[in-house]
Every structure is written in C-alpha cells, then in structure tokens.
Amino acid sequence: MRSQTRRRSSALALALATTLVVAGCSQKEAGDTGDDATGSTSAAADLSIVPAVQIDVTGAEVEAGEAMEPADPAGDGSATCAGVSIAMAGALTGPNAALGQNILYGAQVALEKHNEANAGCQVELKSFDTEGDPQKATQVAPQIVGDASVLGLLGPAFSGETNATGSIFNQAGLLTLTASATNPDLTSNGWGTFYRGLANDAIQGPAVAKYLVDTLGYEKVCVVADNSDYGIGLAEQINEGLGDAADSSCAAEVKTGDKDFAATVQIINGADADAVFYAGYYAEAAPFVQQLRDGGVEIPFVSADGVNDPQFVSQAGSAAEGAVLSCPCGPAPEEFAAEYEASAGQAPGVYSTEGYDLMTIMLLGIDSGVTDRAGLVEFVKSYEGSGLARSYKWDEVGELESALIWMYNVE
Amino acid sequence: MSGGLIHAMVVAEPLIGFDIAALARNFWALTVDGLTYGAVYALVAVGYTLVYGVLRLINFAHSEVFMIGMFGQYAVLMLLGFGPSGNAYDLGIAMTVVYLVIALVGGMAISGGVAVGLERVAYRPLRKRGAQPLVFLITAIGASFVLQEFVHFVLPRLTGDTLGGVNAQQPIRLVVPETQFTLFTANVTNVTIIIIVSALVLALATDMFINRTKFGRGIRAVAQDPVTATLMGVSRERIIVLTFLIGGLLAGAAALLYSLRVPNGIIYSGGFILGIKAFCAAVLGGIGNLRGALLGGLLLGVMENYGQVLFGTEWRDVVAFVLLILVLMVRPTGILGESLGRSRA
Numbered sequence: 071m072r073s074q075t076r077r078r079s080s081a082l083a084l085a086l087a088t089t090l091v092v093a094g095c096s097q098k099e100a101g102d103t104g105d106d107a108t109g110s111t112s113a114a115a116d117l118s119i120v121p122a123v124q125i126d127v128t129g130a131e132v133e134a135g136e137a138m139e140p141a142d143p144a145g146d147g148s149a150t151c152a153g154v155s156i157a158m159a160g161a162l163t164g165p166n167a168a169l170g171q172n173i174l175y176g177a178q179v180a181l182e183k184h185n186e187a188n189a190g191c192q193v194e195l196k197s198f199d200t201e202g203d204p205q206k207a208t209q210v211a212p213q214i215v216g217d218a219s220v221l222g223l224l225g226p227a228f229s230g231e232t233n234a235t236g237s238i239f240n241q242a243g244l245l246t247l248t249a250s251a252t253n254p255d256l257t258s259n260g261w262g263t264f265y266r267g268l269a270n271d272a273i274q275g276p277a278v279a280k281y282l283v284d285t286l287g288y289e290k291v292c293v294v295a296d297n298s299d300y301g302i303g304l305a306e307q308i309n310e311g312l313g314d315a316a317d318s319s320c321a322a323e324v325k326t327g328d329k330d331f332a333a334t335v336q337i338i339n340g341a342d343a344d345a346v347f348y349a350g351y352y353a354e355a356a357p358f359v360q361q362l363r364d365g366g367v368e369i370p371f372v373s374a375d376g377v378n379d380p381q382f383v384s385q386a387g388s389a390a391e392g393a394v395l396s397c398p399c400g401p402a403p404e405e406f407a408a409e410y411e412a413s414a415g416q417a418p419g420v421y422s423t424e425g426y427d428l429m430t431i432m433l434l435g436i437d438s439g440v441t442d443r444a445g446l447v448e449f450v451k452s453y454e455g456s457g458l459a460r461s462y463k464w465d466e467v468g469e470l471e472s473a474l475i476w477m478y479n480v481e
Numbered sequence: 482m483s484g485g486l487i488h489a490m491v492v493a494e495p496l497i498g499f500d501i502a503a504l505a506r507n508f509w510a511l512t513v514d515g516l517t518y519g520a521v522y523a524l525v526a527v528g529y530t531l532v533y534g535v536l537r538l539i540n541f542a543h544s545e546v547f548m549i550g551m552f553g554q555y556a557v558l559m560l561l562g563f564g565p566s567g568n569a570y571d572l573g574i575a576m577t578v579v580y581l582v583i584a585l586v587g588g589m590a591i592s593g594g595v596a597v598g599l600e601r602v603a604y605r606p607l608r609k610r611g612a613q614p615l616v617f618l619i620t621a622i623g624a625s626f627v628l629q630e631f632v633h634f635v636l637p638r639l640t641g642d643t644l645g646g647v648n649a650q651q652p653i654r655l656v657v658p659e660t661q662f663t664l665f666t667a668n669v670t671n672v673t674i675i676i677i678v679s680a681l682v683l684a685l686a687t688d689m690f691i692n693r694t695k696f697g698r699g700i701r702a703v704a705q706d707p708v709t710a711t712l713m714g715v716s717r718e719r720i721i722v723l724t725f726l727i728g729g730l731l732a733g734a735a736a737l738l739y740s741l742r743v744p745n746g747i748i749y750s751g752g753f754i755l756g757i758k759a760f761c762a763a764v765l766g767g768i769g770n771l772r773g774a775l776l777g778g779l780l781l782g783v784m785e786n787y788g789q790v791l792f793g794t795e796w797r798d799v800v801a802f803v804l805l806i807l808v809l810m811v812r813p814t815g816i817l818g819e820s821l822g823r824s825r826a
Contacts, residue, residue, distance in 0.1 A: 325798075329743045334789070336511055357745045
C-alpha cells in the first residue's frame with residue numbers, strides 16, 4: 071500500500087514538473103519574439119509620471135504661461151521680523167503620512183531659502199501631526215490657535231480634517247492655506263480664512279471628462295470606480311462630463327482592497343471602447359491595469375490624482391506605460407526637485423510644489439511687514455503672483471481664479 | 482483627494498441588471514478565469530477544512546499563512562537575484578521552470594513553517610490548559626492581526642524596507658501570460674495552465690495522502706474520534722502538527738500560483754479577502770471535508786465570475802455569499818457533507 075502510494079506520488083511529481091516544463095517552453099516562445107534572452111529585464115524599465123499639459127474646466131489645453139518668474143521666498147534679503155512662525159498641519163505619521171510629508175518638505179525648502187537670505191527675519195515652521203484624522207485634527211487645532219507666534223497655517227492637508235477644524239481657525243482669524251484639500255464644499259462654509267492653493271474636485275472631474283471627449287476625441291469610455299467616497303464622487307462627475315460617451319454596459323464598480331479584476335477585464339474586453347477611466351487609488355489601479363494588459367485590452371488607461379503616485383508605476387511595471395493621469399497638483403520643476411531632494415533626502419511627490427508655493431506666499435507676507443494674523447489673511451486675499459506650479463490669485467470665497475488641472479503621462 | 486462627496490442613487494436605472502447576453506458572450510473566458518481563481522481558493526480552503534476536521538477550530542490566521550507565503554516566494558526569488566523591476570523576465574524554458582519550482586518550494590516551506598509555528602505558539606499552550614473553543618477562535622483572530630502587523634511594521638525594519646510595509650511589493654514577473662490555445666472562445670494562457678494543473682496535481686496528491694497513507698489514516702482517525710484514535714496508538718499532537726503543516730504547504734503553493742496571476746498583490750493585507758473567500762469555499766463544500774473544499778473553491782471561483790457579469794461587478798460578494806446561503810439552506814453541512822473521518826471524505 072505504501073509503496074504504491076509512493077509510486078503514485080512520484081508520478082504526480084513528474085506530472086507537475088512536466089506542466090512547468092510545458093509552460094516554460096511556451097514562455098520561451100514568447101521570449102523569442104524579443105531581441106535577446108539574456109535573463110535581464112525587458113524594455114520599458116524606467117517609466118515615470120511625466121507632466122504633459124494643463125487643461126481648464128472645459129477640457130481645453132492651456133498653454134503654459136512662461137512669462138512670469140515664480141516668486142522667490144528669499145525676497146530681497148532685507149526683511150525684518152521677530153518671533154513669528156508658520157504652522158503646518160497634516161498627516162505626518164500613519165498610512166497617509168507620505169502626503170503630509172510631501173507638503174511639509176516642500177514648505178521647508180521655501181523656509182530654508184528665506185531664512186538664509188534674511189538674517190533679520192528668522193521664521194519658524196511648526197509642524198502638527200493630525201494623522202489625517204478629523205478627530206485628531208480637532209484636538210490639534212486649539213494648540214495651533216493657542217500659539218501666539220503662529221501667523222498662518224499651511225493646511226490642513228485633507229478635506230475631512232479641514233471640514234472638522236475650519237470653524238476653529240475661522241474664529242481665531244488664522245489663515246488656513248491648504249495645499250491638498252480638494253473637496254469642493256469646503257469653500258462654501260463662509261470661512262473668511264480658508265484659501266485653497268489648487269483646483270478642487272468639482273473642476274477635475276468635468277475637466278478630465280471634457281478633455282477625453284473634446285480634445286482626445288474618445289467616443290466610448292468605460293468608467294470603473296472603486297467603492298470609496300473619492301472613487302464614487304469622481305466617477306459621478308466623470309460620467310456626467312462624458313455624457314453619452316460613458317458606456318454603462320462596460321461600467322464597473324470594484325472594491326478597495328480587491329486585487330482580482332478578471333470579470334471587469336472580460337466586460338471591458340468585449341466592449342470595444344476607446345478608453346478606460348479608473349476612479350480610485352493606485353493600490354487597485356496597479357493590478358487592474360496589469361490584468362487589462364495581460365487580458366489583451368490595449369486601449370488607453372486614464373485615471374486621476376488617486377493613482378498619480380510613483381507607487382502606481384512601480385507596482386504596475388510596464389503595464390503602466392501610456393497611462394494618462396490627471397492631478398490638480400503641479401509638477402516639480404527640475405531645479406526645485408534638486409533642492410527638495412537635498413533638503414528632504416527624497417524626490418518631491420504629489421503636493422510638494424504646492425507646499426513650496428504656498429509657504430513662499432506666506433513668507434512674502436511676513437517680509438512685507440505683516441505682524442499679525444489678520445494682516446496675513448489680508449495679504450493673501452489681495453495676493454497676485456506666480457509660483458512654481460501655477461499663478462495664484464484668489465476669488466472672494468478662497469478658490470483660485472484660474473484653477474487648472476495638470477495632465478500627466480506615464481512614459 | 483477628498484471624501485464625503487455626497488452621491489445620490491440614480492433612480493431611473495434598475496437596481497440589478499441581468500446582462501445575459503454579456504454572460505453568454507464571455508461564458509468560456511469567465512469559466513477559465515473563474516477556475517484559475519477557484520483553484521487558488523481551493524488550495525487555501527484545504528487548510529481551513531483539515532484543521533477544522535481535526536480540531537473543530539476555524540483557523541482564521543490561515544489567510545495570513547497564505548499572505549506570508551506570498552512574501553516567502555517573493556523573498557526566495559529576490560535571494561536568487563531577481564530585482565523587483567515590475568517588468569517581465571525573459572529566461573527561457575529551463576531556467577523559468579527551475580526558478581518556479583524553487584519559488585514554489587520556498588513559498589511552501591515558509592507557509593508550512595509559519596503554520597506549524599502558529600500551532601506551536603498560539604494553539605498548543607491553549608490545548609494544554611484545556612481552553613474553551615471560543616478562546617481558540619479569539620486567539621486565531623489575534624494571531625491573524627499579529628502576522629499582518631508583523632509584515633506591515635516589523636518586516637520592513639528587519640529587511641531594510643525591501644519587504645513588507647504599507648505598499649505592495651514591486652512585482653517580480655517570471656511568467657508573462659501568453660495565449661497558448663483557445664478553448665471554445667476563451668484564450669487559455671500559460672499562467673492559467675500552470676495554475677490549474679499545479680493545483681489539480683497538488684489536490685490529488687493531498688487527497689491520496691489523506692486517504693491512502695498511514696499519516697492520512699491518522700488524520701482521519703483523529704478527526705472521527707480523537708479519544709479512540711489516541712487509545713489505538715495515534716499520537717494526537719503529532720497529527721495536529723501534520724495537519725497544520727499540510728494546510729500551510731498548500732497555502733504556500735497557492736501563494737505562488739496567485740502571485741503569478743496577481744504579481745502586484747503581495748501586501749500585508751493581501752490575504753484577508755482571499756482567506757474569507759477560501760473559508761467560504763470550505764463551508765460551501767462541507768467544512769472538514771477535503772474534496773468538499775476543492776469542489777467548493779472551484780465552484781465559488783466560477784460562480785463569482787458569472788455573477789459579476791450577470792448582475793454587475795459590484796455584486797461580486799453578494800453572489801458568493803447568497804450562493805453559500807442557498808446551498809446551506811438545502812444542505813446545512815455543505816455540498817459534500819461535513820465529515821473528514823467518514824467514508825465520504
């Protein structure tokens with residue numbers, strides 16, 4: 071009995087080995103179509119997210135305004151001030167820490183430039199960790215307000231925490247200049263102190279949708295959304311903007327945390343669409359785009375700021391090639407990227423440029439002689455100038471007058 | 482990136498659509514894909530079912546044994562010199578096979594080791610003290626968290642941020658899917674063939690091991706009647722270790738096969754959903770029943786795929802669990818019944 075089993079086991083082992091050999095053979099065939107089989111990685115190894123063009127809310131491409139020189143945090147070097155500081159609030163630890171750190175490190179670059187040039191005006195940057203959690207943020211907010219040296223706040227970083235703390239800062243008359251909170255409703259609270267340094271979600275969705283239809287000429291787009299608030303909200307705006315081009319027969323909803331999209335891939339495979347739009351985050355987008363490509367779906371993959379992260383490219387590998395990603399966030403110019411890397415020890419990420427630009431604006435305010443919180447709010451209200459990412463001029467509710475969306479390509 | 486955008490349900494559209502045309506059009510492709518995932522469910526489900534059969538314990542930490550298997554095979558490939566480029570390797574026949582087998586063995590060894598270690602550290606002390614079944618269950622859930630958080634927080638520190646952490650591993654792709662032949666209308670790729678055939682071979686080997694060997698007889702004896710089995714000279718402790726080992730080995734193999742299909746799914750939280758599905762598959766087939774687990778896994782994989790196309794992708798889990806409920810209403814012990822020890826197994 072036992073010897074018989076052993077014989078059968080070895081037969082099974084042999085069968086397993088044979089399968090692997092067969093599979094390996096076909097692998098070779100696949101490999102032979104390439105130019106060499108050296109055991110190294112195939113082509114398309116160095117992909118990155120490259121800025122392509124800015125679009126406005128109608129989806130039309132906007133030429134980059136080269137004319138204006140970005141504001142320099144160093145100023146003329148003759149500023150005088152004493153005992154003033156600027157606060158930064160956002161997630162600095164926890165799962166969303168990367169975003170908060172991107173903003174903080176960007177602001178630090180501006181601060182270093184300023185303090186180096188202005189011996190008579192040493193501003194301090196005080197960071198407050200909210201972990202991105204509205205509840206934590208409401209505990210942190212009184213500390214910021216209570217620190218008399220704080221003239222302005224860079225942040226809060228996320229929409230939820232901004233919503234939870236906005237009235238506290240408003241009552242204290244403290245300027246809150248956010249580099250990343252994009253929920254459209256935030257500026258309809260009547261807070262006189264809230265200013266947003268980038269386009270909000272109500273612009274991104276329609277802008278990208280119109281860009282796909284009017285500029286790129288897609289006639290049929292499959293919209294795939296995850297079940298997060300962000301994904302559902304974005305998909306709704308995209309669907310609205312796409313109008314008839316959004317094909318409900320190949321629309322799909324997936325769950326955050328899912329890694330297996332076989333059925334969705336099949337649905338899209340049979341749809342003969344011009345593009346796929348994914349409303350969600352990179353953790354699902356990476357396996358999704360890879361399974362699309364593995365499944366033979368070669369149409370363009372379009373997504374938004376939730377996917378616009380180097381992690382998307384690193385996890386999806388060559389499948390990420392050609393993906394089109396939108397973001398209200400601006401790209402980091404080369405010189406800034408080098409300064410940032412020298413200061414922070416890592417490459418700039420999403421919202422780093424906004425962190426730098428907005429910090430610069432507040433520092434210029436201090437340099438102009440502002441000594442109290444009300445003065446800084448007034449300064450920002452009437453500010454008009456160019457930054458690294460865009461030009462900044464706010465309307466009466468605190469939105470940018472010209473809010474543009476950046477389109478990026480993975481190449 | 483914001484949350485809290487309020488969205489209203491579109492009233493005009495029906496709540497559930499029945500897209501039978503799409504199902505018919507994609508039927509074979511969905512079947513093949515479903516069997517591929519079902520094969521992975523099935524291998525993981527064996528771990529749940531064997532441990533339940535022997536200990537009457539639902540080992541919720543088994544999904545983490547699977548997850549660690551994914552990291553195990555990944556680490557083995559890294560040690561073999563593969564860089565995580567996210568791009569496909571092109572090694573030719575023999576080397577691809579060799580590396581696949583080494584990764585398979587590595588994944589199995591690590592998962593098997595973790596499963597046995599888990600039994601030793603978490604469950605054996607409880608057994609020695611005669612703890613209540615509920616205590617085992619809570620311990621299993623606790624062990625699951627410990628393993629997840631280990632990979633989440635501790636592993637990146639131990640490995641200098643090359644393994645674990647908050648993001649998924651950058652994929653190492655050994656086999657790139659290439660269509661080999663067309664079955665009816667479905668394209669069958671080399672990856673699909675590897676997964677389904679390897680899973681079948683492993684399932685058959687396990688079935689033979691349980692039903693034909695002395696050790697398998699021991700497992701069945703303990704499952705049927707632990708007291709009598711002990712009186713007859715079967716070492717219960719040794720059988721329990723063996724049961725965890727088999728479950729772990731198969732979870733490790735499943736981890737490699739899954740990683741071939743979803744190379745970017747290697748993340749600390751990556752075992753959870755799959756583990757729930759595999760447990761569901763085990764119950765569907767009849768928990769404690771080896772062949773039931775295999776059948777349940779394949780069935781669940783296929784039905785889930787059909788259901789997503791028929792009703793819409795958001796109904797995926799609803800389909801899986803409604804199927805489970807319907808089967809349990811008709812056959813409360815699952816499709817093939819519950820017993821590991823009896824002749825049905």
